[in-house]
Amino acid sequence: MADFEGMWRDLAPIGRSASTGGYVRQPWHAAELELRAWFREAAAARGLTVEEDPFGNLAAWLPGHERGTEAVLTGSHLDSVLDGGAYDGPLGVVSAFAALDLLRERGVAPTRRLGVAAFVEEEGSRFGRACLGSRLAVGAATWDAARELTDREGVRLGDVVQGPGDAGDDGDGAGDGTGSGLLDGVATYVELHVEQGRGLIDLDAPVGVHDGIWPHGRYRYDIAGRADHAGTTRMEDRADPMLTFAMTALAANKQARVRGQRATFGRLDVRPGGTNAVPSQVTAWLDARAESDAELAALVADIERQATERAGRDGTTVTVTAESVSGEVAFDPALRDRLAARLGGVPVLPTQAGHDAGILQEAGIATAMLFVRNPSGVSHSPYERAETADCLAGVVALADALTGLVT
Numbered sequence: 323m324a325d326f327e328g329m330w331r332d333l334a335p336i337g338r339s340a341s342t343g344g345y346v347r348q349p350w351h352a353a354e355l356e357l358r359a360w361f362r363e364a365a366a367a368r369g370l371t372v373e374e375d376p377f378g379n380l381a382a383w384l385p386g387h388e389r390g391t392e393a394v395l396t397g398s399h400l401d402s403v404l405d406g407g408a409y410d411g412p413l414g415v416v417s418a419f420a421a422l423d424l425l426r427e428r429g430v431a432p433t434r435r436l437g438v439a440a441f442v443e444e445e446g447s448r449f450g451r452a453c454l455g456s457r458l459a460v461g462a463a464t465w466d467a468a469r470e471l472t473d474r475e476g477v478r479l480g481d482v483v484q485g486p487g488d489a490g491d492d493g494d495g496a497g498d499g500t501g502s503g504l505l506d507g508v509a510t511y512v513e514l515h516v517e518q519g520r521g522l523i524d525l526d527a528p529v530g531v532h533d534g535i536w537p538h539g540r541y542r543y544d545i546a547g548r549a550d551h552a553g554t555t556r557m558e559d560r561a562d563p564m565l566t567f568a569m570t571a572l573a574a575n576k577q578a579r580v581r582g583q584r585a586t587f588g589r590l591d592v593r594p595g596g597t598n599a600v601p602s603q604v605t606a607w608l609d610a611r612a613e614s615d616a617e618l619a620a621l622v623a624d625i626e627r628q629a630t631e632r633a634g635r636d637g638t639t640v641t642v643t644a645e646s647v648s649g650e651v652a653f654d655p656a657l658r659d660r661l662a663a664r665l666g667g668v669p670v671l672p673t674q675a676g677h678d679a680g681i682l683q684e685a686g687i688a689t690a691m692l693f694v695r696n697p698s699g700v701s702h703s704p705y706e707r708a709e710t711a712d713c714l715a716g717v718v719a720l721a722d723a724l725t726g727l728v729t
């Protein structure tokens with residue numbers, strides 16, 4: 323069997339925190355650059371040709387088929403959320419290389435171009451936009467807008483990645499909004515991912531197929547009040563944005579809970595940040611998810627309405643800005659059914675997590691997702707897990723799926 327475990331051991335120390343055991347692998351920082359170097363080495367060791375687009379997306383191709391001819395691509399991403407798990411992303415890339423090894427061991431000779439991808443900034447943990455690399459690769463985001471995105475230190479994306487250069491260009495030199503050219507000819511994409519919930523635990527199955535992705539979005543709440551003395555200012559004389567935020571966080575949780583949806587404030591910035599001062603400004607980021615575009619819009623509108631009503635009582639103001647919104651995705655039904663049948667009728671479930679696969683599907687590439695059981699049911703956390711036996715079952719499932727697609 324292909325050396326899945328060897329590759330996994332090589333990646334394990336890269337970007338791991340000694341204190342939490344979690345991973346910080348933000349794009350274009352040291353750990354992620356090391357992972358990109360590993361990707362190139364893994365590709366070279368297999369005789370694959372690596373292409374990198376001007377945004378940093380990577381694809382490694384088996385020899386024998388021309389660029390631009392009909393291609394099948396598999397892979398995922400190498401970046402992580404802040405203090406995330408080992409598996410979200412890298413599992414799909416390592417499994418892709420291992421699946422190619424298995425095809426070779428089985429003597430499968432692909433009749434189509436076949437490659438392994440690693441999309442950059444999938445998590446949007448540095449520049450705030452989910453699936454930024456794949457959006458740029460397919461032309462669903464423009465470089466003119468993306469280059470101005472800044473990270474928490476104020477560094478511009480345009481200053482860390484080369485980009486296509488010319489204003490108005492999208493990466494392939496044609497300036498036609500069709501993407502970077504990296505995916506030219508790609509007709510099918512299959513992404514393997516660790517499960518980020520409990521579906522396969524409950525069904526007692528090691529591997530499943532996703533049929534769709536819930537729509538999700540990130541919304542910045544800028545709540546402005548008035549800085550004041552924490553001791554001398556009477557409670558009734560304050561304009562405290564922290565109160566508006568606190569009620570908004572509770573309202574978001576309740577709105578999502580009663581509807582069976584998701585709403586999370588996971589990031590907060592308080593200015594000026596003094597213990598003995600009423601803050602002047604709270605900036606908070608809402609992540610909201612629901613089963614349809616209309617349900618998501620209704621959830622987000624209800625949370626904003628409650629925040630605004632509360633601001634009226636607190637003497638504060640609220641401004642909401644949508645920073646990253648991803649619509650509902652239904653993966654290619656024919657491909658889904660073909661894969662599920664080929665894999666012996668594995669479970670088919672939707673996911674509430676975002677993926678580059680959703681961006682490629684929306685760009686017209688027939689896309690499918692395999693996912694591997696996570697015994698903790700936890701993700702975006704150091705507690706994310708996958709058993710080696712399940713990962714190996716995932717590699718076999720991916721190899722079986724690819725065999726059906728390239729022969």
Ligand code: GLV
Nearest residue numbers: 445674675676677
């Ligand atoms: C990415 O994993 C997301 O769902 O935000």
Ligand code: MN
Nearest residue numbers: 403410445702
């Ligand atoms: Mn993730």
Ligand code: MN
Nearest residue numbers: 410411444515
């Ligand atoms: Mn992921």
